[in-house]
Every structure is written in C-alpha cells, then in structure tokens.
Amino acid sequence: MYHKISSNTYRDYLTVTKEDLEEQFLFLSQQGYTPLLLSDLVKHVRSGNPLPRKPVLITFDDGYRDNYTTMYPVLKKYGLKANIFLVPAFLEQGETPQDNYLQLSDLHSMDPNLIEYGLHSYDHKSYKQLTLEEIEQDINKCRQYLQERKIAYQDCLAYPYGAFPKRHPVKRRQFLNTLSGNGIILAFRIGNRLNALPLRRSLVIQRLDIRGDEPFELFKRKLQKGKKLMPF
Known part of the structure; x- marks a missing residue:
C-alpha cells in the first residue's frame, strides 16, 4: 500500500522517493513476484x-498526481502492474492546476493492462463513522461519478484510513453484508499481515503499509514475513 511518490529527495511516512520506489520495484522484479491487477484477484475469488x-x-x-507523473514511468520500466484507489472529491480538485491529485486525462492515459482503478470512498470519510445507509449512498456516488466520466473501475474498495468496525461482531457483520449487498467483491484494510491463499476473507484483505520513512531492509522484511515477525 503506497500513497505519494516524490520526484526529488523528499520523504515522509506517506511519501516514498522515486529512487526508493525504483529499488523496491527492481526487487519485486528480480525476486520473481507476479504483479496482479484487481481483476485478477476478482477472478481468483470468484472461480477459485x-x-x-x-x-x-x-x-x-x-x-495523487505523482502516481501518473512519477510512479507510472517506473512501473512501465520494470514491467509491473498497479492499482489506484480513487476518491472522486479529490479528482474534482485535480482539475485545478495548483492541486496534487490525478486529472481525468491522466486516468484515461494510463494503460488499462498495467493500471486498474478501485473505490476509496467519495470524499475520504471514515466508514467507521458512517451509518450503513450512508455507506451505501457513498458507494453509489463513487460509481456514478466514475461511470459518467467513462472511467473503468473494479468493484473493489479500500477503506479510508483502513477503518471499519473490527471489534463489534454484530456491527462488523452488518457492515460486511452492506458491502457485499452493494456489489463490492473485494475490500482492503491495512493490517500489515500477509494474506493466506486461497483468499477466503475477501472483504478484509490486509495490506502492507509501505512508508517513505522506513529503510529498504524493512520493506523486504514486510514483504517476506508481514507483521508477525516485524520488530515492532
């Protein structure tokens, strides 16, 4: 799970430098990892x-716009594929020159064989704070916005802030039922653990948080072991 990619030496917890991204993508390529698109994972869940x-x-x-200007060329260089979870309210801001989010023309310019898009809420509100009805409305608003602008997307959702009802069994079940009842096939949290295959918990898929303020050795350790053997 990435966020921003800087074209200079700036880094923070959300921002990985282009140089570090190149090192990480080269590692994935050299170690024989097979990059997936969301549609590949959807087929796996549906067909087994x-x-x-x-x-x-x-x-x-x-x-973020640097996903197109900085990340995308690196992705093509190493023959990988990636997926971007979009926030329509941020895309609207991206149409102003001073903003840092993707523009609609960027989305249409990227090769659909290399990049696919998923949902990340309409305006980045935490799903843990919304009612079930508000979540349903939010999903529909996301779809309508993308469909009207002819942006192809997968029915896959990344939870804003990684937040969802984790600890309350009844609320959690109602929440997941709302997602599946509204056609969401895959949903992603953070969690920092590796996912066992075949993938069975398709609405609580965990992701590794790749931070710009962590060393390359920790990137490799996360990728190979996940959270259970990380030193914190």
Missing part, C-alpha cells in the same frame, strides 16, 4: 482458480 507464483498486488491510495 489458483493465483500465479509469488503474487503481489501493488496499490496506491487517494489518487
């Missing part, structure tokens, strides 16, 4: 067919 050897799903949240 096995995934290819060493599958990895590379995701970017929020739809």
Whole structure:
C-alpha cells in the first residue's frame, strides 16, 4: 500500500522517493513476484482458480498526481502492474492546476493492462463513522461519478484510513453484508499481515503499509514475513 511518490529527495511516512520506489520495484522484479491487477484477484475469488507464483498486488491510495507523473514511468520500466484507489472529491480538485491529485486525462492515459482503478470512498470519510445507509449512498456516488466520466473501475474498495468496525461482531457483520449487498467483491484494510491463499476473507484483505520513512531492509522484511515477525 503506497500513497505519494516524490520526484526529488523528499520523504515522509506517506511519501516514498522515486529512487526508493525504483529499488523496491527492481526487487519485486528480480525476486520473481507476479504483479496482479484487481481483476485478477476478482477472478481468483470468484472461480477459485489458483493465483500465479509469488503474487503481489501493488496499490496506491487517494489518487495523487505523482502516481501518473512519477510512479507510472517506473512501473512501465520494470514491467509491473498497479492499482489506484480513487476518491472522486479529490479528482474534482485535480482539475485545478495548483492541486496534487490525478486529472481525468491522466486516468484515461494510463494503460488499462498495467493500471486498474478501485473505490476509496467519495470524499475520504471514515466508514467507521458512517451509518450503513450512508455507506451505501457513498458507494453509489463513487460509481456514478466514475461511470459518467467513462472511467473503468473494479468493484473493489479500500477503506479510508483502513477503518471499519473490527471489534463489534454484530456491527462488523452488518457492515460486511452492506458491502457485499452493494456489489463490492473485494475490500482492503491495512493490517500489515500477509494474506493466506486461497483468499477466503475477501472483504478484509490486509495490506502492507509501505512508508517513505522506513529503510529498504524493512520493506523486504514486510514483504517476506508481514507483521508477525516485524520488530515492532
């Protein structure tokens, strides 16, 4: 799970430098990882067919413009694929020159064989704070916005802030039923653990948080072991 990619040396917890991204993407390529698109994982869940050897799903949240200007060329260089979870309210801001979010023309310019799009709420409100009816309305608003602008997307959702009702069994069941009842096939949290295959918990898929303020050795350790053997 990535967010921003800087074209200079700036880094923070949400921002990975282009240089570090190149090192990480080269590692994935050299170690024989097979990059997946969201549609590949959807087919796996629906059909039960096995995934290819060493599958990895590379995701970017929020739809920052550097995903197109900086990340996309690096992705093509190393022959990988990635998925961007979009926030329509941020895309609207992206149409102003001073803003940092993707523009609609960027979305249409990227090769659909290399980049797919998923949902990340309409305006980045935490689903843990919304009612079930508000969540349903939010999903529908996301779809309507993308459909009207002819942006192809997968019925896959990344929870804003990774937040959903984790600890209350009844609320959690109602929440997940609302997602599946509204056609969401895959949904992603954070969690920082590896997902066992075949993938069975398709609405609480965990992702590794790739931070710009962490060393390359920690990136490798997360990728290979997940949270259970991380030193914190």
